[in-house]
Amino acid sequence: MLTTALLVTVMVNGESVQRFVEPRLSLADFLRRDLGLTGTHLGCEMGACGACLVSLNGSAVHSCLMLAVQADGLSVDTIEGLAESGFISDLQTAFHERNAMQCGFCTSGMLIAARECLAHGGVPSREEIRDALSGNYCRCTGYQSIVDAIETVAIARAEKEVGGPV
Amino acid sequence: MKCRGFRYCRVLTVEEAVESFVSCEGEARFLAGGQSLLPALNLRLSAPDLLIDISRVEGLRGITLEGSDLRIGALTRHVEVLHSPLVAEYAPLLARAARFVAHPAIRNLGTFGGSLALADPASEFPACVLALNAQIEIAGLSGRRRVAADDYFLGLYETALEPGEILTAVYIPAGRTWQRVCFDELSRRRGDYALAGLAAQATFRDGGEVLTALRLVFCALGSKPMRAQAAEAALLNTKVDAVAIEAAQHALSQDLSPDEAEDLSSAARLHLARVLLGRVAHALREGAC
Known part of the structure; x- marks a missing residue:
């Protein structure tokens, strides 16, 4: 089922990013596929393995257990951003x-x-x-x-x- | 796996959330922290038509003292429960149990209300809320109502919540009448689902020697949080010595009759519950929780 894409604005590694995303797109896939930030890895996609952790407003969260639309207006730091900083x-x-x-x-x-x-x-x-x-x-x-x-x-x-x- | 497609809406009030739910023609689900819902979607155990994101609804977050109750808003994160000074003072059982809830990253997003709304029988907070004699506040089309924890948990993932209703807050009696609390759990690895968990609150008299009040609630040993009243009775008005603990462990077969699980027999699960009861009773006696 395809559903209408929604516009989200996310602060990624200190830079404001705007994209249209499908509601079902996970934050992990958004980072990897749409933004090319492949330092975030996807293992189990069910919150068990921890390979997909990112920092959301300063707290570690599973990017496989969050939708890109949920990150709208929030700040995400990936391993790329943390390493560069x-x-x-x-x-x-x-x-x-x-x-x-x-x-x-x-x-x-x-x-x-x-x-x-x-x-x-x-x-x-x-x-x-x-x-x-x-x-x-x-x-x-x-x-x-x-x-x-x-x-x-x-x-x-x-x-x-x-x-x-x- | 990737989840199936769905529509998504974000609401800012409880009324809007309920309205979105009842006007949805297909299946709608409320999304709060998403730490149980997202795995279920990714595994395609659930495939709703509409997700209603309630995570930014005003007034559903935070821990406050209201009169003689501690109020925990439904959207309060597990990590906030873990570190809250108010919880530590007025409902320390929850702070102790929070350490056993999943892993740190899950605790950063998972919500207290979400855990109670899902009512996974292996979850820690439902057992605590029952042990704490809490009241659950529920909002729906016809306004808000409160349900006692004793009447809230009905069965496997089944609660007093009707379709379209939202759990908005939990009210915990904060009278500090309980002197000692303990939460302990057996699991294969840290953060895994519990094989057996036990929430306990107790009051002692005679210089802290004789047990005069007790609530014992197990998780992961039935279809819902299980109060163990026969075991409670065996410990009441005793000094919780070895004889009383053994009697309570024996009585536990009247309270619990766990089904055979994938990899554990019914007898093994009951045995684990007895081991845990022994540890918790001992810890309550020694005041070492």
Whole structure:
């Protein structure tokens, strides 16, 4: 069933984007297909694997469990935007150094979950980090190195905080 | 999979939402957080003709103290319930249960009212709302009404909501008469659907030793949240010692008779419920929830 396309305006990675979209188009497909932002990955399309996480008005959400029309007037940051902004460069470096990715399919979702986990400051326990990643599947690493990488960043950020601005 | 096509409208008032629903010629569904509806659409378990987006309706969001009740607006997100100071003070059971609700990203969008409107028998909040003796506010064509949680959950995904009605808020008695609360759950992995969950509120006297009031509600062990009154009776007026806990675990077969599930026998599910009851009763006694 084809239905009338609707005009939506979404702030994507800091840039206002206007497009006509079919109501059934998911935010994930909108980002990937209409905007070419393929860093957001689609795995299960049912909110189980976490590969499609994006940041919506600052909170991690599944872009497969949201319609593009629902994002009208809201602000979405994808892995492309977050990477370019430099806000997660320490996480990216730590993932690289600790080999916290192999095939890389889960990595963009992992980074967005990790960013949210560390957003409130402090050093979460390994248990809390695992809890924060409970909705993200990785079929390669066994998670250990991912938890290591996030923990390393948490500690480094906390030390920087204590040291104060340079 | 991708969902089937549908029409979409966004409404800004409850009246508009109800009007859109009743004037729809095909099947209409309300869309709030969408964290259960969207998977159902993507799996094509549901294929409505019209989605009515109520997520921006005014006045349905937020947690406030109203007289002697804590009011939780239907569109309040799970994450807001988890971190609310008012919930922590007046309905701590919900804050404890919220940690068990799915994963962080789902909690960022999923709504409290949506969970109660769907009434998935494995969900945590329906069991809590029943344990809390809450009132559910429902709006429809003929105005608003309130239904006690005891009369709200009717069966598998079946509630007192009539077609076209919207759950607008939940009112929880905030008298702080319950001294101890506990929520615990057994699941295969963190955030998975519960194999067994238990919401409990208790009051003790004699220096906190003798249990004088108790509500126990299980989730994932029946077609709806299940109050366990035989187990409650076995624990009442005891010091919740090993003998009383064993009696309550034994009595649980009068409260629950779970069907055989895909991969768990009826006996195994009852066993899990008994294990959980033991843990929760112990935690209530020790005040260590």
